[in-house]
Amino acid sequence: MEFKTFIFYWFALVLLFGALRVITCRNPVHAAMWLVLCFFTAAGVWLLLHAEFLAITLVLVYVGAVMVLFLFVIMMLDVNLLKLKENFRSYWPVGAMVGVLVAFEMASILFVAYDRAPAAVAPEHGADYSNTRELGLLLYTEYVYAFEIAAVLLLVAIVAAIALTYRRRKGVRQQDVGEQVRVKKGDRLRLIKVPTEPAAEAAKPGDAAA
Amino acid sequence: MNFAVPNLYAVAPEIFLLGAVLAILVVDLFLSDGRRHVSYWLTQAALAGAFLVTLGTSEYKSVHTFSNMVVDDQLADLLKLCCYLSVSLVLFYSRDYLSDRGLFRGEFFVLALFGLLGMMFMISANNLLILYLGLEVMSLAMYAMIALRRDSRPAVEAAMKYFVLGALASGLLLYGMSMIYGATGSLDLNKIAYAIFARQANGMVLVFGLVFLVSGIAFKLGAVPYHMWVPDVYQGAPTAVTLFIGSAPKIAAFAFVIRLLVFGLQPVVGEWHMMLVILAVLSMVIGNLTAIAQTNLKRMLAYSTIANMGFMLLGVLAGNPQGYSAALFYTVAYVLATLASFGMILLLSRQGFEAEELDDLKGLNDRSPWYAFVMLLVMFSLAGIPPTIGFYAKLQVISAVVNIGYIWLAVVAVVASLIGAFYYLRVIKLMYFDRAADQAPILARGDSRVLLSLNGLALLGLGILPGGLMYVCTRALEMSF
Incomplete structure (x- = not known):
């Protein structure tokens, strides 16, 4: 066994374990952390396939941005976990049984099917080969239609999110920038004449001398 | 790298609508x-414009462009035209309903048009990637439309259920697609078909992926055993949205099935044929049996959808052009009837009142003989009673099944539609022979009244003279192969 193969199996094992922990973990913050581990190991597998750009994007976007946002949401929502897990205990034996059965069936089919198939050989590339460049070329030529549709999909998501969450409330205190800019000294500043105390006035020169 | 400049003419309707x-x-x-x-x-103007653009750029030969990702053929044009018509009718019918419930907002129209755009992507997709992206654009818009009425608990619950199950179905679909890619080495539907035909594909992996693909499709169609979401979503969603979900997306779903199974996977027809037989039989029997027990009209129509999708699959599983055109005809007939049935619920609803229980139809004949007659036509069509279009549609799919020698399947279909006739006829009994509990006058805009009447009459007219529509369906499919 090549060392690379060993690395792959190690990553795969960690990935599977992490994924299992994501769904079995009691604390959602811990689950999110396990998910981070999953992303890291998946990025590792991609690196083994020479997909450096994708691997780095996965770490940057998912671990760096999406998971942080996710953690924020979990902390802000304060989900009642005990209530969510109420039925877990009664369902899990059946669920686990079905899951193991399905996994076994799938594995038996795939092992047999790919056992007969000739192994695919990855093409060799020179030192100046950049998969970021190749990816960019493909994305904006061959796949440009799909790329545009993905943009439409994001736009739909934005419109949907705003339509579902934005509501005009009455009596909300808001900044009115125009009014803030137009404001004059007279609107905010009030001068009040305060009569001075003679005793305090007399003490002042002494302080200055000290 | 050589890259052909894309032919924007072929995607002109999509560009215009966007x-x-x-x-x-x-x-x-x-x-x-x-x-x-x-x-x-x-x-409405955008829909009319898209209609004209599609007609204007329609060509007799199929055009493949954007690196073979898009195909603009007669089938795509026909299905797109049907979608515009159906979305436009949805908006006409639901105008009052929306403004009474504070939903008459720009977001509703924008999301509806985005949903339509997703359907158009699916209809002219020639690549697994585009099929999937189109499906997601459509589904995302629909999830949001259901939840748009945020203060209604059933609507939010329905949106949540639809979202979670829809995500699951997308997962199944993507897993299946990745397996197909693994087996054939391409996402392009033509190349997949060629690879299978030339026996370059890994057969076992292919069938394995196919199982997931068919499951994903069944989920989206709402075929038994993947139908659990349909009744809850139909009942929980605001009726205007139910009307939207129940109409044009069914046409897109038909396109999805045809593109994927026929254009891409026709060489393995022997494999998916049996899967569709199981789905069709279960949907027809369980859909019709469960519909009998419903007291809510929307829920009853949801089970009727499940049963009707089973009938549509009968045409597809025949695996020959006659079957496909029968399935296309069935889909169009079904969408027409659905538009009229939910349109009627919208017509009878008013501010603070949803006419969604079966009892709300009691004595409709006393209140308005004309609308009772229109509803009678709709129910006849859904039940498949001549001389409505539903009869001819059912006849076509059943004869397609008989032609491939599946007599038993035809018998099951006929028995299932007999069972179904019970609950459709019950609606007619309620309308004509029961006393009305509610004597409120029907307040609806003139345009929606006229269109609903025309819609009902179309069910009758196309039932008496189905030849024209059948010819259009057959020809569109013939010219696209």
């Missing part, structure tokens, strides 16, 4: 709440 949606999105920002009818009419 531009129109963006314009409406911006225009709507500058309108006060009292002037929302401007965005409403702009939406």
Whole structure:
């Protein structure tokens, strides 16, 4: 066994374990952390396939941005976990049984099917080969239609999110920038004449001398 | 790397509609709440414009462009035209309903048009990637439309259920697609078909992926055993949205099935044929049996959808052009009937009152003999009673099944539609022979009344003279192969 193969199996094992922990973990913050581990190991597998750009994007976007946002949401929502897990205990034996059965069936089919198939050989590339460049070329030529549709999909998501969450409330205190800019000294500043105390006035020169 | 400049002419309808949606999105920002009818009419204008653009750019031969990702053929044009018509009718019928419930907003129209755009992507997709992306654009818009009425608990619950199960179905579909890619080495439907035909594909992996693909499709169609979401979503969603979900997306789903199974996977027809037989039989029997027990009209129509999708699959599983055109005809007939049935619920609803229980139809004949007659036509069509279009549609799919030698399947279909006739006829009994509990006059706009009447009459007219529509369906499919 090549060392690379060993690395792959190690990553795969960690990935599977992490994924299992994501769904079995009691604390959602811990689950999110396990998910981070999953992303890291998946990025590792991609690196083994020479997909450096994708691997780095996965770490940057998912671990760096999406998971942080996710953690924020979990902390802000304060989900009642005990209530969510109420039925877990009664369902899990059946669920686990079905899951193991399905996994076994799938594995038996795939092992047999790919056992007969000739192994695919990855093409060799020179030192100046950049998969970021190749990816960019493909994305904006061959796949440009799909790329545009993905943009439409994001736009739909934005419109949907705003339509579902934005509501005009009455009596909300808001900044009115125009009014803030137009404001004059007279609107905010009030001068009040305060009569001075003679005793305090007399003490002042002494302080200055000290 | 050689890259052919894409033929924008072939995707002109999509480009036009996207531009129109963006314009409406911006225009709507500058309108006060009292002037929302401007965005409403702009939406209708966009639909009419897309209709004209599609007709104008229609060509007899199939055009493949954008690196073979898009195909513009007669089938795509026909299905797109049907989608525009159906979305436009949805908006006409639901105008009063929306404004009574505070949903008459720009977002509703924009999301509806985005949903339509997703359907168009699916209809002219020639690549697994485009099929999937189109499906997601459509589904995302629909999830949001259901939840748009945020204060209604059933609507939010329905949206949540639909979202979670839809995500699961997308997962199944993607897993299946990845397996197909693994087996054939391509995402392009033509190349997949060629690889299988030339026996370059890994057969076992292919069938393995196919199982997931068919499951994903069944989920989206709402075929048994993947139907659990349909009744809850149909009942929980605001009726206007139910009407939207129940109409045009069914046409898109038909396109999805045809593109994927026929254009891409026709060489393995022997494999998916049996899977569809199981889905069709279960859907027809369970859908019709469960519908009998419903007291809510929307829920009953949801089970009727499940049963009707089973009938549609009968045509597809025949695996020959006759079957496909029968399935296409069935889909069009079904969408027409659905538009009229939910349109009637919208017509009878008013501010603070949803006419969604079966009892709300009691004595409709006393209140309005004409609308009772229109509803009678709709129920006849859904039940498949001559001389309505539903009869001819059922006849076509059943004869397609008989022609491939599946007599037992035809018998099951006939028995299932007999069972179904019970609950459709019960509606007619309620309308004509029961006393009305509610004597409120029917308040509806003139245009929706006229269109609903025309819609009902179309069910009758196309039932008496189905030849023209059948010819259009057959020809569109013939010219696309």
